[in-house]
Amino acid sequence: MHKLTHKITRKPTPADTSLTDASIFSKTYHIIFEQPVAKASFEKYVERLIQAIGRPLAYNGIILGHIKILGKLSEEEFVFLSLTKLEQVDIKPSVQWINGLSNEINSIILDVNVLVFGYSKTVIEEVVNASFAVFHQGSMREFYQ
Amino acid sequence: MRILLFGGFLGSGKTTTILQIAKYITENKHETVALIENEIGEAGIDDKLLADSGLQVKPLFGGCVCCQITSDLITAVREINETIKPDWLIIEMTGVAIPGNIAKLINEYCNFYTGLKTITIVDMARWPELKEMLEPLVTSQLEKTDFVIINKVDIAGADREEIINDIKGFVSDVPIKVASAANQLPLAVIEEVIDFA
Numbered sequence: 012m013h014k015l016t017h018k019i020t021r022k023p024t025p026a027d028t029s030l031t032d033a034s035i036f037s038k039t040y041h042i043i044f045e046q047p048v049a050k051a052s053f054e055k056y057v058e059r060l061i062q063a064i065g066r067p068l069a070y071n072g073i074i075l076g077h078i079k080i081l082g083k084l085s086e087e088e089f090v091f092l093s094l095t096k097l098e099q100v101d102i103k104p105s106v107q108w109i110n111g112l113s114n115e116i117n118s119i120i121l122d123v124n125v126l127v128f129g130y131s132k133t134v135i136e137e138v139v140n141a142s143f144a145v146f147h148q149g150s151m152r153e154f155y156q
Numbered sequence: 157m158r159i160l161l162f163g164g165f166l167g168s169g170k171t172t173t174i175l176q177i178a179k180y181i182t183e184n185k186h187e188t189v190a191l192i193e194n195e196i197g198e199a200g201i202d203d204k205l206l207a208d209s210g211l212q213v214k215p216l217f218g219g220c221v222c223c224q225i226t227s228d229l230i231t232a233v234r235e236i237n238e239t240i241k242p243d244w245l246i247i248e249m250t251g252v253a254i255p256g257n258i259a260k261l262i263n264e265y266c267n268f269y270t271g272l273k274t275i276t277i278v279d280m281a282r283w284p285e286l287k288e289m290l291e292p293l294v295t296s297q298l299e300k301t302d303f304v305i306i307n308k309v310d311i312a313g314a315d316r317e318e319i320i321n322d323i324k325g326f327v328s329d330v331p332i333k334v335a336s337a338a339n340q341l342p343l344a345v346i347e348e349v350i351d352f353a
Contacts, residue, residue, distance in 0.1 A: 077167035095167035
């Protein structure tokens with residue numbers, strides 16, 4: 012298992028952060044699995060992914076902003092992950108995600124939304140891409156929409 | 157139409173709080189609720205969580221942080237008042253909005269409401285760091301608000317009394333409640349939020 016890490020050499024300071032220093036990175040990814048993945052396993056993967064994105068952007072273990080990932084099979088069948096503190100990932104499945112007919116998924120849409128203070132959009136994008144690169148080492152391929 | 161305007165820093169628990177309050181209004185008071193979801197980002201995420209609970213949601217997205225989408229917000233409030241005519245309109249502001257400023261705009265351009273209350277949610281689990289790094293923003297969110305919920309008491313550290321007292325120092329004379337929306341808001345808090353007496 013690969014450890015998901017990405018290093019940023021400089022952390023933000025109070026002088027860096029003002030209202031105008033917040034950057035937003037939003038991107039939609041289409042993930043196709045080479046073989047069916049259980050929803051529970053997928054949730055674990057994405058939990059690691061969101062922490063990997065958050066780790067280099069965190070300050071004292073907290074996110075100066077909010078990182079959200081929505082894994083979506085349909086408008087009704089989705090799982091939502093939220094990160095504001097590194098050690099605590101909030102996972103909220105939709106009713107349909109829990110009660111859906113199949114417990115396995117072949118592909119999924121991932122909406123990634125990162126809004127943090129103190130880092131540029133370019134840096135955030137690098138962090139997200141590096142985290143995804145490791146995430147996809149295994150049996151997954153990624154297609155940008 | 158009564159308006160509840162929810163503000164508070166990114167990830168402070170606004171959506172979780174709103175879900176419980178909207179559910180209480182529809183199920184216990186049997187009154188109608190419309191929601192405006194004001195989110196930064198190209199893809200809406202929070203609106204899906206709200207819609208999953210059977211609520212009618214009007215999403216407003218902004219691709220950049222500096223854009224407060226205020227004109228769209230005013231248009232949406234007017235449209236909902238003229239078409240849906242709900243008993244309650246709940247507005248979730250972006251995590252970088254200043255509730256007092258938005259309330260002023262609504263007062264100016266949407267004064268057809270029968271009641272308006274601003275509620276600021278504070279994430280006490282991140283308060284020391286947010287105050288250290290973003291004090292102008294997080295303290296201005298506490299100014300000119302009508303009600304404060306200090307949230308995430310369940311995951312706050314041992315210094316929680318100190319944090320609560322610190323937050324209280326930035327709030328003027330309005331009700332302040334300490335709660336955990338993730339573990340369900342106390343009924344008394346919900347009832348106080350929707351009380352316009």
